[in-house]
Amino acid sequence: MVLLSAPRWLRNRLTDRFWRVQEVLKYARHFRGRKNRCYKLAVRSVRRAFVKSTKARREKKRFLRALWITRIEAASLEHGLKYPAFISNLLKSQVELNRKMIADLAIYEPKTFKSLAALAQRRRQEGFLAALGDGKEPEGIFSRIVHHY
Amino acid sequence: MAAAPFPAPSPPSTSASGSRPWRRRGGRRRPGFGSLFGTAAPRARPRSTGNVQRRLPRPARPGGFQPPPAESPVPSQRLVAKTSLSSPPWPEVKLPDPLEEAKYHAEVVQKVNEMIATGQYGRLFAVVHFASKQWKVTSEDLIMMDNVLEAECGDRIRMEKVLLVGADDFTLIGRPLLGKDLVRVEATVIEKTESWPKINMRFWKRHNYQRKKIIRNPQAVLRINTIDIFPSLS
Numbered sequence: 260m261v262l263l264s265a266p267r268w269l270r271n272r273l274t275d276r277f278w279r280v281q282e283v284l285k286y287a288r289h290f291r292g293r294k295n296r297c298y299k300l301a302v303r304s305v306r307r308a309f310v311k312s313t314k315a316r317r318e319k320k321r322f323l324r325a326l327w328i329t330r331i332e333a334a335s336l337e338h339g340l341k342y343p344a345f346i347s348n349l350l351k352s353q354v355e356l357n358r359k360m361i362a363d364l365a366i367y368e369p370k371t372f373k374s375l376a377a378l379a380q381r382r383r384q385e386g387f388l389a390a391l392g393d394g395k396e397p398e399g400i401f402s403r404i405v406h407h408y
Numbered sequence: 409m410a411a412a413p414f415p416a417p418s419p420p421s422t423s424a425s426g427s428r429p430w431r432r433r434g435g436r437r438r439p440g441f442g443s444l445f446g447t448a449a450p451r452a453r454p455r456s457t458g459n460v461q462r463r464l465p466r467p468a469r470p471g472g473f474q475p476p477p478a479e480s481p482v483p484s485q486r487l488v489a490k491t492s493l494s495s496p497p498w499p500e501v502k503l504p505d506p507l508e509e510a511k512y513h514a515e516v517v518q519k520v521n522e523m524i525a526t527g528q529y530g531r532l533f534a535v536v537h538f539a540s541k542q543w544k545v546t547s548e549d550l551i552m553m554d555n556v557l558e559a560e561c562g563d564r565i566r567m568e569k570v571l572l573v574g575a576d577d578f579t580l581i582g583r584p585l586l587g588k589d590l591v592r593v594e595a596t597v598i599e600k601t602e603s604w605p606k607i608n609m610r611f612w613k614r615h616n617y618q619r620k621k622i623i624r625n626p627q628a629v630l631r632i633n634t635i636d637i638f639p640s641l642s
Contacts, residue, residue: 309609
């Protein structure tokens with residue numbers, strides 16, 4: 260005998276509510292206040308925490324780069340060079356170390372950083388000399404003779 | 409006598425009826441009320457005493473003051489007054505003698521070559537460009553890259569893009585890379601796994617919009633075995 264409709268005492272009831280709640284609360288256990296215990300408060304806090312961590316992963320790159328730049332600036336000022344002069348002259352000398360590396364070298368390899376600063380300083384001086392040119396007066400523009408052939 | 413910036417126009421001292429003939433010296437006299445109350449003494453206008461050289465102002469010559477050229481003006485011998493544009497804003501630069509410098513450079517290169525050949529260096533470090541990142545690396549240290557590596561676990565790998573190699577007494581800086589006959593960096597692949605499950609979540613408030621995604625990146629761990637340098641500097 261096949262029963263085509265289920266009897267009234269058979270209901271679909273949620274049996275794993277505990278585990279579903281624990282899934283959210285496990286991320287909130289280190290929070291402060293009632294939001295580490297109460298599900299309703301925890302859901303909101305955990306959601307905000309996830310969104311903030313997603314956005315922070317993009318901002319971490321900006322923040323770290325600013326930190327490296329600050330460190331390189333401090334280290335190059337110890338050697339008498341400013342940060343823009345240091346970086347631009349290193350790039351002009353075809354040294355392609357990135358800021359993370361230069362900051363690490365400034366912390367852990369001071370002699371190497373000193374030689375990099377000396378290299379940048381020398382390239383800067385050569386640039387100044389090249390900018391001055393021969394020292395002759397430039398030829399005039401209106402006094403130039405135009406040839407029409 | 410310097411060509412000062414254009415001074416305030418001073419009235420010519422020739423005659424009273426110079427540029428403004430309607431103005432006469434001696435104060436203004438207004439008819440009318442004055443005749444009723446009697447003429448008072450003319451108010452004395454403060455006149456400047458002392459030596460005031462009143463001259464017509466000369467047009468300022470560009471380029472500052474320059475004395476008339478005595479001999480043929482060779483640029484290196486001409487005297488130029490010190491203005492804001494007469495010399496470049498950077499301090500004067502003198503490079504050392506190129507011949508002496510070349511000798512010094514050759515000496516240094518030979519010394520470093522000797523040191524490398526005789527092995528007088530301690531621990532070497534290298535800056536290596538690998539997996540689109542730069543790493544400062546010594547022997548026996550671990551590196552974790554956040555992407556896929558086409559090599560099996562246990563393979564020995566040679567890293568070719570070396571930017572810098574250094575020891576305690578010398579550093580070799582590549583412009584931008586060092587030669588493959590100069591440095592050799594070897595590494596072994598230790599493990600290839602996935603990262604911990606990172607959660608990407610987007611949420612707009614009051615719009616009933618939230619998306620949650622769990623990301624697992626493939627990772628690979630390498631151990632740097634050795635860094636070798638060879639005395640092939642020139």
